[in-house]
Amino acid sequence: MPGFADSKHYLTIKAQSPNGDSTWDVYISYERLGFIARQSKGAVMEAAHIVPEILARPSAIFEGLRRDEDEDKYGNGAMCYCGIPTVAYDKNGSPTQPWHDEVFMVFLNAECVAYNWYWHQCDCDLNNYPDGHVERFRRKIWP
């Protein structure tokens, strides 16, 4: 649980741990979810279904956002889970095929708070990795 908060502020999701052989807890703030909910029904469906799916079954987990400005204030522990979910959602919340040539990314800070997620262009060779992953992250920690 993030040190500065408690269950009043965060929901817990089970995620694959970076070593790949167990699960650990990831937190998402109620405040962020409330903000996302005003975006669209699709954003709600994405948060409800795709975020947990990617956290539970990522294609890869990267550690350390490489550039200084990319790092969160807690230092080098920041991680990114990425993958291609089984479905995507349009803005009305209807399921559709995952977006072509894109990968879903979920960003965590060092206290395991998932603070952002979105679809991004995939790598041209590894379509379940994000474009630019080599320059963007310090290292891949899973698989």
Add this chain to the structure above:
Amino acid sequence: MMNSPNNDYAKYVLSLAGQPVGGGSRVRYDRDGDCIEFFTCGDDFRAERVDDLVTVYYSRDTQQIVGSLIKGASKFCSALGEKMPGLAIEIKDGPVKLEHLFLAGKWAKEHNKITSLTYEKLARIAEESDATAELCGT
């Protein structure tokens, strides 16, 4: 049968689906990620990383910019404040205009022409939306 945390999570998130959506620009500073997220409308989008500071959201319907993410926001503002004390006062005393952050981002370092144009577009959109953010803890 006990609910798993993921079921509880999904149930809660889906309960938010009935809220009114869209309706103009929205800005939020996220303390967990030290980032500012900005949306101009409720369009579905894909993200494109511009550089270390900014990721832009493009509408899947119109291909136009419908939002952005400013990363390391408080760190960026602190660095700006050291160079520009006037801006530091503005940030400390109230919400910061995103337009100023985008323009500062544009001038903070050398960019190629496309990146500079993206920053200018973002600044214009932020100005039109009168987008501001409260940076807690800066």
